[in-house]
Structures are given as C-alpha cells and as structure tokens.
Amino acid sequence: MIQLCNIGKVYANGAPALHDVSLKIPAGDFVCLTGASGAGKSTLLRLLYCAERPSRGQILLGERNITRLRPRQIALLRRQIGFVFQDFKLLLKRSVFENVALPLQVQGLDRQTIHSRVYKMLQYVGLEYKLQRTPLELSGGEQQRVAIARAMIGQPRLLLADEPTGNLDNELAGEIMEMFERINLLGTTVLIASHDRELAQRFVRRTIVLKDGHILSDQRLAQARPQNRED
Ligand SMILES: Nc1ncnc2c1ncn2[C@@H]1O[C@H](COP(=O)(O)OP(=O)(O)OP(=O)(O)O)[C@@H](O)[C@H]1O
Numbered sequence: 347m348i349q350l351c352n353i354g355k356v357y358a359n360g361a362p363a364l365h366d367v368s369l370k371i372p373a374g375d376f377v378c379l380t381g382a383s384g385a386g387k388s389t390l391l392r393l394l395y396c397a398e399r400p401s402r403g404q405i406l407l408g409e410r411n412i413t414r415l416r417p418r419q420i421a422l423l424r425r426q427i428g429f430v431f432q433d434f435k436l437l438l439k440r441s442v443f444e445n446v447a448l449p450l451q452v453q454g455l456d457r458q459t460i461h462s463r464v465y466k467m468l469q470y471v472g473l474e475y476k477l478q479r480t481p482l483e484l485s486g487g488e489q490q491r492v493a494i495a496r497a498m499i500g501q502p503r504l505l506l507a508d509e510p511t512g513n514l515d516n517e518l519a520g521e522i523m524e525m526f527e528r529i530n531l532l533g534t535t536v537l538i539a540s541h542d543r544e545l546a547q548r549f550v551r552r553t554i555v556l557k558d559g560h561i562l563s564d565q566r567l568a569q570a571r572p573q574n575r576e577d
Pocket residue numbers: 357358359361362363381382383384385386387388389390539541
C-alpha cells in the first residue's frame with residue numbers, strides 16, 4: 347500500500363507543483379496519473395522514487411515512512427521500485443544485456459545468476475535475440491522494452507513509469523501498455539504518468555486526474571479486475 351498524506355511540493359525556485367495531495371494506492375493496483383502538462387504527475391512519481399522530497403506531508407510505502415530517508419536508505423528502497431523514464435535513460439555504449447544486468451551487478455549478485463535472470467527477463471520482453479545490440483541499434487519501442495526490463499530485473503514490488511509511451515506511435519504504445527498489464531497481473535503495483543488518458547484507460551484499473559497540483563478526480567474503471575496481491 348502506498349499512502350500520500352497531505353503532500354505539498356514547492357521546488358527550490360518557488361515553483362509550486364503539488365498542493366495537499368492525499369492518496370491511497372493498494373498493493374497490486376494499476377493506476378494512471380493523468381492531467382495537462384505541469385499538473386504535477388512527474389513530481390508525484392519522483393517523490394515516490396525519493397528523487398525529490400515533499401515540502402509538506404508524509405509518504406508511506408507499506409508501513410514505512412519514506413519522506414526523509416538518507417542516501418543509503420534511498421538506494422536500498424529503490425531495489426523495491428522500478429522506474430521507467432520517457433527518454434529511456436539507457437547507457438548508449440553498453441549492450442542491451444549490460445543495461446539490464448546493471449542493477450543486479452550493483453547488488454553484487456554472481457555472474458551466473460545475473461546471466462540467467464537477465465536472459466529470462468529479455469525473453470519476457472521479447473528481446474533475447476538482440477542482447478548484444480546497443481540501444482541506438484534498436485527501435486524506440488525496443489529501447490522502451492529494454493528500459494522496462496531494466497526496471498523489472500530486480501523484481502520490484504512497485505513499477506513507476508513516466509510517460510512511457512510518449513515517444514511511441516499508437517501501436518507500439520499499445521504493446522508497451524500490454525506489457526505493463528502483464529507485469530501488473532503478476533502482482534506488481536504499476537503507477538504510470540501519461541498525457542494519453544484514452545490509451546491508459548484501455549488498460550489501467552484506476553485513473554487519477556491531476557490539475558495544477560491538485561487531484562481533480564480519482565476514478566476506478568469498470569473493467570477493474572480483482573487485486574491479486576496483498577501487502
Ligand atoms: N526541477 C524543477 N524545478 C522547478 N520547478 C519544477 C521542476 N520540476 C517541475 N517543476 C514545476 O512543477 C510543476 C509540476 O511539474 P511536473 O513536471 O510535475 O508536471 P507534469 O504533470 O509531469 O508535466 P509534464 O506532463 O509536462 O511532464 C510545473 O509547474 C513545473 O514547471
């Protein structure tokens with residue numbers, strides 16, 4: 347369960363991004379944060395990833411207050427959280443395999459374990475036959491799948507994705523959303539930020555609309571499936 351309690355965020359330059367946002371996201375949920383540019387979607391994701399600190403309020407992940415963690419604690423927390431960036435943030439000089447292996451190397455796992463987990467993950471996203479390519483030798487959709495594989499390789503309980511389909515055409519965007527759907531069905535809580543409310547609504551269970559840093563609406567969708575993981 348994720349809980350945001352009266353979260354406010356004002357950036358150092360004085361720009362207000364979120365105002366008194368309170369929200370509960372049960373484990374196993376599949377949620378889209380949507381709203382116009384500047385509504386606060388990325389800020390909310392970045393707060394959950396501890397890339398920013400709230401100016402006010404508390405954030406709980408499960409029982410844990412993650413509002414003011416030290417860098418070492420943040421690094422450990424991030425093992426439970428995958429983050430998919432709109433611009434992929436892949437290492438362009440490293441192979442697909444190396445990009446996906448990196449989080450496991452940081453954790454100090456042995457080579458054989460890393461090899462078998464990375465290979466399985468690349469099979470899962472359909473890229474096992476391109477593991478020696480570098481990102482620039484891949485299409486945009488393939489790069490995004492590598493980014494998803496890297497975010498999922500540590501088997502996180504929570505997957506955050508900021509405009510994951512923003513750079514893709516409609517068909518590829520649909521494929522990426524299907525991948526998130528499958529990841530969610532395996533039990534991972536998925537929270538995406540997307541301008542494309544229509545696309546998201548075909549897949550997610552719940553849509554939260556932000557406007558000027560406030561929650562405008564929070565709607566559970568009709569096709570919602572029962573949740574499959576308790577926390
Ligand atoms: N690092 C930053 N420093 C200062 N202000 C920021 C920073 N990041 C975001 N903001 C401001 O905070 C507000 C919310 O921005 P945020 O990026 O969260 O919105 P968003 O809904 O994700 O927008 P977009 O869809 O364009 O990515 C905006 O007014 C933005 O200008």
